[in-house]
Amino acid sequence: MTDSSLVLDQARRSLAIAKKDLRIYYAKGPVVIFGVLMPAFLFLAFFIGRQMPVNSLIPGLLGMVVFFTATAVSPVVAPWETQARTLERLASCPVAVWTILLGDMLASVVFGIVISFVPILVGLITGASIHHPFILAAGVVLAAFCFSSLALIFSFPATSSPATIMMLSSLIKFPLVFISGVFMPVEELPGWAKGIASFSPLTYFTEVARYCMGGTSYYPPFLSLLLLLMVTLIFWGIAVTLHKRTLPKRL
Amino acid sequence: MGKKSAITVEGLTKYYGNFLAVDHVSLNINNGELFGFLGPNGAGKTTTVRILTGIIKAEGGTGLVMGYPAGSIQAKQLSGVVPEQANAYIDLSAWDNLMLMAELYRVGISEAKLRAEALLQEMGLYEKKDNLVKTFSLGMRKRLILCLALVSKPEVLFLDEPTSGLDVQSTRLIRETLRKLRKEGKTIFLTTHNMDEASELCDRVAIINHGKLVAIDTPEKLRIGAGRFHIVEIGFEKPVAQETLSQLPNVEKVEGVGNKIRIYTENPGSLVASIVDFTRSHSLTVVNLNIQTPSLEEAFIRLTREVGHD
Numbered sequence: 001m002t003d004s005s006l007v008l009d010q011a012r013r014s015l016a017i018a019k020k021d022l023r024i025y026y027a028k029g030p031v032v033i034f035g036v037l038m039p040a041f042l043f044l045a046f047f048i049g050r051q052m053p054v055n056s057l058i059p060g061l062l063g064m065v066v067f068f069t070a071t072a073v074s075p076v077v078a079p080w081e082t083q084a085r086t087l088e089r090l091a092s093c094p095v096a097v098w099t100i101l102l103g104d105m106l107a108s109v110v111f112g113i114v115i116s117f118v119p120i121l122v123g124l125i126t127g128a129s130i131h132h133p134f135i136l137a138a139g140v141v142l143a144a145f146c147f148s149s150l151a152l153i154f155s156f157p158a159t160s161s162p163a164t165i166m167m168l169s170s171l172i173k174f175p176l177v178f179i180s181g182v183f184m185p186v187e188e189l190p191g192w193a194k195g196i197a198s199f200s201p202l203t204y205f206t207e208v209a210r211y212c213m214g215g216t217s218y219y220p221p222f223l224s225l226l227l228l229l230m231v232t233l234i235f236w237g238i239a240v241t242l243h244k245r246t247l248p249k250r251l
Numbered sequence: 252m253g254k255k256s257a258i259t260v261e262g263l264t265k266y267y268g269n270f271l272a273v274d275h276v277s278l279n280i281n282n283g284e285l286f287g288f289l290g291p292n293g294a295g296k297t298t299t300v301r302i303l304t305g306i307i308k309a310e311g312g313t314g315l316v317m318g319y320p321a322g323s324i325q326a327k328q329l330s331g332v333v334p335e336q337a338n339a340y341i342d343l344s345a346w347d348n349l350m351l352m353a354e355l356y357r358v359g360i361s362e363a364k365l366r367a368e369a370l371l372q373e374m375g376l377y378e379k380k381d382n383l384v385k386t387f388s389l390g391m392r393k394r395l396i397l398c399l400a401l402v403s404k405p406e407v408l409f410l411d412e413p414t415s416g417l418d419v420q421s422t423r424l425i426r427e428t429l430r431k432l433r434k435e436g437k438t439i440f441l442t443t444h445n446m447d448e449a450s451e452l453c454d455r456v457a458i459i460n461h462g463k464l465v466a467i468d469t470p471e472k473l474r475i476g477a478g479r480f481h482i483v484e485i486g487f488e489k490p491v492a493q494e495t496l497s498q499l500p501n502v503e504k505v506e507g508v509g510n511k512i513r514i515y516t517e518n519p520g521s522l523v524a525s526i527v528d529f530t531r532s533h534s535l536t537v538v539n540l541n542i543q544t545p546s547l548e549e550a551f552i553r554l555t556r557e558v559g560h561d
Contacts, residue, residue: 006324009357010324012357013354013355013357015354016351016354016355017355019351019354020340020343020351023342023343023347024340024342024343084338084340084341085334085336085338086338086339086340088306088334088338089332089334089338089339089399090355091305091306092304092305092306092327092330092332092334093327093352093355093356094324094325094327094328094355094356095324095327095355096324248307248308251301251306251307
C-alpha cells in the first residue's frame with residue numbers, strides 16, 4: 001500500500017469509529033446537558049429582556065450552539081472508553097491513534113452541524129435572513145472541525161474520569177465564550193477586548209455568521225474562514241501529538 | 252503449512268517503573284500451533300500478550316507476528332484478540348459490535364454479515380444478537396468477545412484467560428472452538444491458569460515466572476520431566492493397611508485418599524506386578540486401579556517454585 005492509500009484506508013476505518021460514537025455517546029445525559037441545554041440557557045440568560053434585532057441575536061446563538069455541541073463529546077469519549085476498557089479493544093484493532101481521534105472528531109462535527117440547524121431555523125422563523133448561505137455553510141463546517149479538534153486537546157490527560165475532563169474543558173470553554181464576540185459584535189468591543197477576542201477561534205466563526213446574516217463583521221469573512229482552517233490544523237496536530245504520548249498510559 | 256514461524260519473540264523486556272514485568276523473553280511459535288502460556292498471577296503473561304497485540308510497547312526486544320512487527324497495523328490486521336476482561340461495547344447490541352469490528356478490519360459488509368451470523372450461531376448467541384451487551388452474562392460476553400476476535404478471520408488468535416470464571420457450557424464451547432480453529436490451521440496463543448485446559452488443548456506450553464521463561468515444551472514432556480514419581484491409585488474390596496503396602500518393592504510413599512490408596516513410585520510397571528502378587532497371596536480383590544503420570548500442574552508448581560526460590 002502506498003502512503004496515500006494507507007491514509008485513505010485508515011480514514012475509512014475512522015468512519016466506523018464515528019458511527020459508533022454517534023450511536024453510543026450522543027444520547028448520554030452529560031452530553032445533552034453540556035452540549036445542548038447549557039448553551040441554550042446561557043444564551044437565554046443573556047438576551048432575555050434586551051432589545052436586540054434577530055439578525056444580531058442569531059449569529060451569537062449559532063456560534064454558541066456549534067461551539068458547545070462540537071466540544072460536548074470528543075473530550076469525554078477517551079475517558080469513558082478508558083473506564084469501560086473499550087479503548088483497549090480499539091488499540092488492538094488495525095487502527096492508528098490518529099484514526100481513533102479522527103473518528104471521535106467526525107462524530108463531534110456531525111453532531112455540531114446537525115444541531116446548528118436549530119438556531120438557523122429559529123432565526124429563519126423569527127425573521128432573520130441569510131444573505132450568504134454557502135459562506136455560512138462553510139463556516140459551520142469549518143467551525144465544527146475546529147471546535148471538535150480543540151475538544152480533543154482537552155481529553156489528552158490520561159484519566160478514566162469523564163468528570164475530570166468535563167471540568168477541565170468547562171474551565172476553558174466558558175471563558176472562551178465570553179471573549180469571543182458572542183454576546184457583542186467584535187467591532188463594538190474596546191481595543192483591549194478586540195485583542196483578546198482575536199485569540200479565540202469562536203470569534204472568527206461568530207464574525208462569519210454575523211456577516212452571512214446581513215450584519216457587519218470586523219474581520220473579512222474569507223480571512224475568518226482561513227483562520228478557522230489554520231487553527232483547526234494546529235489543534236489537530238497538537239491533539240494527535242498529545243494523545244500519542246498519553247494513550248499508552250490509558251491502557 | 253510448514254513450520255514457518257507465526258510469532259517470533261526475541262529478548263522481549265518490559266518494565267513498569269522499576270518492576271521488571273517481562274524479562275528478556277524469547278519464543279518461537281509455529282504456524283498452526285496452539286501454544287499455551289502459563290504462569291502464576293503477575294508472572295508477565297498478560298503483559299506479554301498486550302505487547303504482542305500492540306496495546307502496550309516493550310522497552311526492549313522484538314516481536315514479530317506473521318513477519319510484521321508486533322503492534323504494527325499489518326500485524327494487527329492479521330490478529331484477533333480476546334482480552335482477559337470482556338470489553339465489548341455494552342451500549343451496542345452483539346450484532347452492532349460485530350459490524351463495528353468488521354468495519355474496523357475492513358471486512359466487506361455482505362461477508363461481515365455472513366460471518367457474524369455463523370459465529371453467533373456457533374457461540375449460541377444468535378437469538379440474542381439484537382440485545383444490548385449490557386444485558387449479557389459474563390459467559391455470553393466472553394463468547395461474544397471470541398466472535399469479535401474471529402469476525403476478521405485472523406491468522407493468529409491471542410486469548411488471555413478466555414475461560415476464566417465461566418460456567419461449564421461456555422468453557423466447553425470456547426474449548427471446542429479453539430480445537431476447531433487449530434484444525435483449520437490458525438495459530439493460537441493462549442494464556443491460562445487452567446492446567447487441564449493447557450494439557451488438553453496445547454501443542455506446546457511455555458511457563459513464565461517473575462517475567463522469565465522457565466520452561467517451554469510439549470505438555471507431555473514437561474509432565475514427565477517434572478516429577479520422578481508416578482502415582483498408582485488402587486482400591487480394594489476390603490480395607491488394607493497402608494503399612495502392608497509400603498513394604499512392597501519400588502514404593503516411595505503411600506497415602507490414603509478416601510477409600511483408595513495412593514502409592515508413589517518411580518517404576519509403575521514393577522509396582523503393579525508386585526501389587527498383583529500381593530493381592531493373590533492375600534486373597535484380595537482389586538476394584539479399581541489406575542496409573543497417573545505426573546500432572547502438568549505438578550510440573551508447573553515445581554518449575555515456578557524453583558525460579559521463585561532462585
